[in-house]
Amino acid sequence: MNGEVAKTQARRNRQKGSALLLTLLLTLAGAAILGLTVDAMSLLWVKSNAQTTANLVAASVVLELERNPSASEPYLVETARAAAAWNGYRHGTDSVAIHLVRQEGKTAVVVERDAGVFFLRAIRPQPVAICARAAVGALAVKAGL
């Protein structure tokens, strides 16, 4: 009889706090998954922001080319970097880089930057590199230039 009581007591002791522990573990797992979702949304936004900036910088270069068709490449790069700075992307600071690249006779604006992550840092300490590209030629065609 005493043995039965002792067994029951031992079982009760084991079960004490189990719901709290289980809830805590599930909360941590849920928070990790949701945290990664926040990071993914944040990265998507940074990428989207960089893409809008690349599009507008390309439009700025197109307008400059329309006004001054003989503009030199360094001047166009300066124009692109000045326009990007107005959009919060200052070349050479905070890992931001603005380039004009030529490939097969076409010019494109490339906006690069590192994006910070919050929860993802636990499994990947390095920042994520974001790159957005907008073709100057395509915008010129779209704008009828």
Next chain:
Amino acid sequence: MKERGAALVEFAVALPFALILFIGIGDFSVYFWRQNQMEEAARLTTSKIALALAGYASADAEVLHRFSQSLQEEVRKESGLNGMTIALTRHYACPLANGAEQELTAEPTQCTAERAYLGVVSDDPVEPMLGPLRAFGFPRTAFSRHMVRLQ
């Protein structure tokens, strides 16, 4: 019976914290998603004005306001974001020797080769499910602010 009650109490203690955490993270996730929508709205706006960008350099304030209003209606219809606002603003800048630019204000400034920029601003109010997040800096609006050089 007692054990069941204890588990229930433990669950009841932990649940509010779990809910606050989940809803809070969900709120921030939704905020970033709305920010992304604002970026898309800005790109849509830009594609609509791309054809006549140079014309925005000479438009006066009233015309610019009217353009903003009509663009806002179009973008609202196409994006389905009925509460958002679109505003076009014009800014002037003076190029500096180091390649950077200084924004011109009403103060008279010696400037050669003045430059004009068009600001494309889209805003949409955001309301977190967890109201107290406002006290921790949760923003009031999702927004996108961009500039394109006109001249």
